[in-house]
Amino acid sequence: MRIFPILAAIVVSVLMYMAIFERDKLLGRTGDVAVSTATATDGVTDNSPALTGTPAPSQIAQQELVKVVVLRSTARQLDSAVIVRGQTAAARTVDVASETSAVVTSPPLRKGANVVAGETLCALDLGTRGAAKSEAEARLAEAKSRVPEAESRVAEAQARLDETLIKLNAAEKLGQGGFSSTTQLATAQAAVASARASLSSAEAGLNAAKAGIEAADAAVAGAEAEINRLTLTAPFDGLLESDTAELGSLLQKGSLCARVIQLDPIKLVGFVPETEVDRVTLGAPAQARLAAGNREIIGQVSFISRASDPSTRTFRIEIDVPNADLSIRDGQTAEIAISSAGVDAHLLPQSALTLNDDGTLGVRVIDDADVVGFVPIELIRDTPQGIWVMGLPHVSNVIVLGQEYVTAGVTVAPTYREVTQ
Known part of the structure; x- marks a missing residue:
């Protein structure tokens, strides 16, 4: 059995015990020796905090503040x-699109071409439509020629009726005086009935002639409309988004001749959340930045939907933007900012934001006594310089560093930073 390792372990244990458990006594003895040495050297006994190294109470309180x-x-x-x-x-x-079936007889216009309202895009073959129109016009003329004959028949039938009515009246008066027989009176009455029937027939013939005119006139109008459908024109000033139909191609009813778009003015279309839609008004100025080239454009709100999208609960808005040079294209992505009423806000660094025990977003502030408080805030806008918030008093002392180490009601030692906003 080796004794030296055991003795070494005992010595180390004693030294560790003295260093840990008897440390205060060792330090006290050292301090006493230092004080005695100082007293013997200077000849003066001074127990002030400056000589002993103990800080003043005010300094201790100041050191304890965060x-x-x-x-x-x-x-x-x-x-x-x-x-x-x-x-x-x-x-x-x-x-x-075509409203009839015919062959294209005009050369095509290429996509991207500027067109004006009324300009011919596609001309179709006339075919037999001209003959159909001529036939309809001939029938109309014939129907019109029948009207005078029918009117003369009506006039003749009316004259006969008037004559028979006079004879009937005379027969009735003669019969009352005993100068006419019953047979003559009956004959006069029969003549009146026949004249009235003839008049009705003549009037029916006149109505038929007039109806023939209307039918023939409708046929002429239909033939003219069919001919007008052979020329497809631009509905407004714009651009061709597609080539017009090729020469010699057959267009059926509903076939596409060309697509025309209008880019001046152009619209900006966005969807506003239901929490923000009340802040948007018609005519409000708006600014947008296009994703392509970061180009900025300006316009005015021209439409606000009254019905929300059922799936997203957002409201469609439209903004009219001048585009005289047609440099803005259809379908470009844009970030839109619509002006609304101004608000009082503070510009703070994002690092100043924190949460209280309830999970409410806010900032910690101090009052004139350097006591910490918590104020909930509302985010307005995020910028490279910081974040704009609402909910604070007009002048606020906001803790921007160290707010995570203090709570409401605690007194702190503040260091003020220069305002850079």
Whole structure:
């Protein structure tokens, strides 16, 4: 059995015991020796904190306070805006389609060409439609020629009726005086009935002639409309989004001749959440940044939907933007900012935001006595310089560093940072 390792272990244990459990006594003895040495050297006994190294009570209280960095923020008027993402859309888009079946006889116009309202896009073959129109016009003329004959028959039948009525009247008076027989009276009455029947027949013939005119006139109008359908024109000034139908191709009823779009003015279409839609008004100025090239454009709100999208609960808005040079295309992505009423807001660094025990978003502030408080805030806008918030007093001392180490009601030692907003 080796004795030296055992003795070494005992010595180490004693030293560790003295260093841990008897440390205060060792330090006290060392301090006493230092004080005695100082007394013997100077000849003066001084028990002041400066000589013993013990801080004053006020210094101890100051050292125990948590140090924080505070920003003295003053609210500023911020032009609030509703931010939505959307896209550009043509003001009008029309598919010009054929209303009849015929062969194209005009050379095609190529996509991208500018067209004006009324310009011919597709001309179709006339075929037999011209002959059909001539036939309808001939029938109309014939129907019109029958009207005078029918009118003369009516006039003749009316004259006969008047004559028979006079004879009937005379027969009735003669019969009352005993100068006419019953047979003559009956004959006069029969003649009146026959004349009335003839008049009815003549009037029916006149009505038939007039109906023939209307039918023939409708046939002529139908033939003219069919001929007019052979020329397909641009409904408005715009651009061709597709080639027009090729020369010699057969267009059926409903076949596409060309697609025309109008890009001036162009629309910005976005969808606003139901929590923000009340802040948008008709005619409000709006600014948008296109994804392509970061180009900024300006327009005005022209439409706000009264019905929300059933799946997203958002409301469609449209903004008219001038586009005289047609440089803005249909379907470009845009970030839209719609102006609304201004608000008083503070610009704070994002790091100043924190949560209280209830999970409410806010910031910690201090009052004139350097006591910490918590104020809930509402986010307005996020910018590279910081975040704009509402809910704070006009002038607020906001803790921007160290807010996570203090709670409401605690007194802190603040260091104020220069306001950079």
